[in-house]
Amino acid sequence: MERKKVTVKGVDKDAWEMLKQLREIEQRFVGAILSDCIRDYWEDGFADCE
Known part of the structure; x- marks a missing residue:
């Protein structure tokens, strides 16, 4: 899997703390957690749009 360095702006304080x-807790990199979140978000709302 290709990885890319990005900057994420506009994350509210509460979400950043979470x-x-x-x-x-999970001992994982932030990028791995965000990748999972993005995939779940996509599958919940946009996967049927393809």
């Missing part, structure tokens, strides 16, 4: 907690 992400930091997830990272500590």
